[in-house]
Amino acid sequence: GESVGLHLPTLSVQEGDNSIINCAYSNSASDYFIWYKQESGKGPQFIIDIRSNMDKRQGQRVTVLLNKTVKHLSLQIAATQPGDSAVYFCAENRGSGNTPLVFGKGTRLSVIA
């Protein structure tokens, strides 16, 4: 079937290596950021989030780094596995949970076994 991310930038990583996916956000007033993973035929799945009062947050095998000075967000995936192959989106939000997310362009991660 049709695949999401046909025209997106692609990052190819060897299985077991670490992956770093970058995102530039646009709104300096954004105070909440989320990384999503989207597999073909599925909706985006929450990976990790970070608020603007933090520079770094760690989860299981994932770390998000936030640089507010240059409005840059990155997602680091440790020991990348074939199951990590997907399209990754960053999203930003300003305000409460009653405001919508604004999504970045996305990056397709391809894990080479």
Added chain:
Amino acid sequence: SAVISQKPSRDICQRGTSLTIQCQVDSQVTMMFWYRQQPGQSLTLIATANQGSEATYESGFVIDKFPISRPNLTFSTLTVSNMSPEDSSIYLCSVALPGGGGGYTFGSGTRLTVV
């Protein structure tokens, strides 16, 4: 976390017809958001649906083309009206988790193909 049931998961429709997409949430939420994801693209917000009032549409999207209903705090529909091949996309609904923060949940999406 909230669970969203979205349907249909996919459909192939004739141009000029309309399709209504449904999203059911397993908890009450104030706002529901509808997105469009064109092939190979990111998600673009269509509108924000608040129960009891008219939806708020983003630039480039109008109510006549994408009417939205929000009859209660757990349900919403998006209709894609008078479809053309350019409407072929994935349509997704989303809600913010109760209490704010902690991520937003998405439905599994409706893959629409207009022929």
